[in-house]
Amino acid sequence: MSFRISFFIAVVFSSCSSNSPTDSKKLEEHAKALHAKMVTIDTHTDTPLNFLRNGFDFSGEHNTAIGSKVDLTKMEKGGLDAAFFAVFIGQRECTPQMYAEVNSKAIEIFKAIHTTVSQYPDRAAIATSPDDAYRLKKERKRAIYIGVENGYPIGEDLSQLKVFYDLGARYVTLCHTRNNQICDSSTDPDGPKHNGLSDFGRKVVAEMNRMGMLIDVSHISDKAFYDVLNLSTVPVFASHSCARAICDNPRNLTDEMLKAIAKKGGVVQMCILSEYVKKGEPNPARDSAYRALRKKWNNFRGLTPEQEKQATAEWYELEEKYPANLANVSDVVDHIDHMVKVMGIDHVGIGTDFDGGGGVEGCRDASEMYRITMELLRRGYSDKDIRKIWGDNFLRVFREVQKGVPFKPA
Numbered sequence: 001m002s003f004r005i006s007f008f009i010a011v012v013f014s015s016c017s018s019n020s021p022t023d024s025k026k027l028e029e030h031a032k033a034l035h036a037k038m039v040t041i042d043t044h045t046d047t048p049l050n051f052l053r054n055g056f057d058f059s060g061e062h063n064t065a066i067g068s069k070v071d072l073t074k075m076e077k078g079g080l081d082a083a084f085f086a087v088f089i090g091q092r093e094c095t096p097q098m099y100a101e102v103n104s105k106a107i108e109i110f111k112a113i114h115t116t117v118s119q120y121p122d123r124a125a126i127a128t129s130p131d132d133a134y135r136l137k138k139e140r141k142r143a144i145y146i147g148v149e150n151g152y153p154i155g156e157d158l159s160q161l162k163v164f165y166d167l168g169a170r171y172v173t174l175c176h177t178r179n180n181q182i183c184d185s186s187t188d189p190d191g192p193k194h195n196g197l198s199d200f201g202r203k204v205v206a207e208m209n210r211m212g213m214l215i216d217v218s219h220i221s222d223k224a225f226y227d228v229l230n231l232s233t234v235p236v237f238a239s240h241s242c243a244r245a246i247c248d249n250p251r252n253l254t255d256e257m258l259k260a261i262a263k264k265g266g267v268v269q270m271c272i273l274s275e276y277v278k279k280g281e282p283n284p285a286r287d288s289a290y291r292a293l294r295k296k297w298n299n300f301r302g303l304t305p306e307q308e309k310q311a312t313a314e315w316y317e318l319e320e321k322y323p324a325n326l327a328n329v330s331d332v333v334d335h336i337d338h339m340v341k342v343m344g345i346d347h348v349g350i351g352t353d354f355d356g357g358g359g360v361e362g363c364r365d366a367s368e369m370y371r372i373t374m375e376l377l378r379r380g381y382s383d384k385d386i387r388k389i390w391g392d393n394f395l396r397v398f399r400e401v402q403k404g405v406p407f408k409p410a
Contacts, residue, residue, distance in 0.1 A: 024374075031373035034383055035079025039133050040369065041391040042083040043269045043349065044147065044218070044240035045070050046356030049088065051112040053300060054308040058116050059123070069354040069365035072123050075142050078369035082133045082143035082391070084239065085113055087169065088356070089153045091178035091185075099155030106153040110146070110167040117144050126168055129402065130395040147216065147239060150176040156200055158207050170398070171214035173239060174201065174224070183224035186250040196223035197231070205231045212402040217241075217261075218251075218271075218351075225257060233406055235264050235397045240271035240351035240358070243338045249276050255342050262343040265400065267393045269351030270336055272372075273358045277335060278327035286322035293318060329362035333375045336389065345385050349394040 047070040050056040060073025070083065087109045089102045117124050125136055127143035136143040146168040152175070154160035161172070175185045179193040182201040197205065205228055208215050215232060216239045217225050228236055238261065244252035253261075253268060261268055274280060297303060297311040339348045352358040354366060363371050376386050 027374045027377050028370070030377055031370045032079060034373060034377075034386060035370050035390075038383075038387045039137050039391040039395070040079060040081045041133060041143075041145075041349075041394060042080055042354070042366070042369070043237075043351035043394055044086060044149070044271070044356070045083050045352060045354040045358075045366075046086050046088050046149070047071075047083070047354065048085050048109050048113050049355060051116050052109070054303055055312070059120060069352075069359055071366075072120060072142060074366035076123075077367040078365075079373075080142070080366050080369045081137050082127065082145060083366075084145040084147040084171070084351075086147050086149040086173075086356070087113070087153075087164075088149040088176075091150060091152055091176050091180055094152075094181045096155070099153070099157075102153040103155060103160065106148065106164070107167070110164070110169075113144070113146060114168070128168055128170060130398045133391065133395060145170055147171040147173065147214075149173045149216075149239075150180065150219075151182045151204060152176070152180045154204075156181055158203060161204070161207055161211060161213065165211055165213055169213070171216045171237075171239065172204075172208065173216040173218055174204070174220050174228070176219055183227070184221035185219055186221050187219070188221075192221060192223065194224075196221065197227040202227075202231060209233050209404070212404055214398060214401050222254070222257070225253075226260070229260055229264055232264070234401045234404060235266035236261065237266045237349075237394065237397055238268045238351075240269055240273070240353045242271050242276045243335045243342075245342075246335050246338050247276060247278055249279075251276055258339060258342045258347075262347040265397065267347050267349050267397045268339060268343065269349040269394065270332065270339065271351055271353050271358065272327075272332050272360050272363060273353045273356070274324070274327045274360055275357075277360060278331045280325050280327070283322065283325065286318075286324070289318050289322055326359070326361045326364075328360055329371050329375050332360055332363070332372060333379060336376070337379065345388055346393055346396075348389055350390065 050068055058071050060071030087106050089106055092098050117126055124142040124144055127145050133143045148164055148169045151172050174182050177185055177187045179185050179188045182204050183197045184192040184194050209232055215228060215236045217228055217236055218238045218241045242252040244254045293314060300311055336348060373386055
């Protein structure tokens with residue numbers, strides 16, 4: 001019997017036999033038991049944005065920060081062992097003055113991550129190698145990795161990659177929503193600036209390969225994507241991207257792009273930001289209300305405790321008035337199914353984008369991560385395959401990049 005036929009039978013059987021409360025309870029127990037044994041890693045969260053705000057308690061025990069989706073309590077409850085915390089810098093002008101300014105801001109975020117994690121030595125630690133995830137799991141601690149979302153703050157100085165690496169960064173997302181000095185973005189409204197990678201961007205790829213630093217191709221333009229794959233001597237990955245064939249969004253990857261990453265030996269980490277998972281109905285009233293709220297409260301930065309409290313109350317009032325129409329866990333696993341079909345089981349993982357917009361119905365924050373596993377089990381995925389999706393695939397790529405091992409197809 002072919003894999004495709006047997007997989008289809010498993011899906012049909014599981015969907016027909018797992019709808020009762022008893023069967024759902026068994027799936028939940030199976031999922032939680034699996035999370036207790038395997039290493040699970042989320043390769044992209046924007047949680048450090050909360051470290052610079054009042055009211056955020058990373059322990060999760062007294063958390064009042066707006067919309068917080070990741071903290072130690074939530075990670076423990078959801079069975080999430082490790083996460084990459086992003087040093088995120090939004091795109092502005094590419095000038096020497098702005099490079100210096102955003103570089104300083106990036107350093108501030110790095111320090112905030114280290115300071116915050118160090119406050120909970122019995123529950124978490126900074127991780128810098130693939131093996132750290134397994135070691136810290138045995139120690140019953142959460143592994144906190146660091147990635148840089150947007151290469152913008154390195155300016156035009158390659159030596160800043162080493163500075164960031166020494167501060168713990170193990171990947172760089174080359175750009176964000178706008179073109180920068182490294183490459184074109186998939187979503188810049190002004191169109192391409194470099195027609196892919198810039199000349200400086202080519203040097204960045206070579207230097208990251210030399211250093212053993214992961215190159216993240218999420219957010220970059222299709223042309224820049226293929227430029228990176230052609231230049232890189234080791235596998236690359238997408239820290240938080242979905243399948244464009246399922247949801248037609250320029251931030252997502254086409255089947256040809258998925259195949260190209262797999263051919264290079266890389267991995268694509270499935271994002272659970274709703275608009276990348278499933279096209280929703282327009283809600284201009286909600287969008288306008290939230291834009292106004294962010295403007296009113298300075299994007300929730302630099303607020304006094306009293307202002308933070310008031311802004312939080314107004315945020316939740318809007319949530320009640322304009323509830324989001326989110327994609328759900330089943331929609332997420334539709335993407336995973338498609339990626340597995342196109343790329344193979346060895347090239348798919350998960351990167352939520354929590355605290356950067358990520359979250360779907362059924363998995364709104366890190367405390368509900370095991371529900372994705374429940375849906376995978378419901379569809380007939382084996383424990384071994386789920387281990388691959390939740391961490392082993394990415395950690396294999398991480399290890400190969402750090403060793404500088406070129407991918408050789410079997």
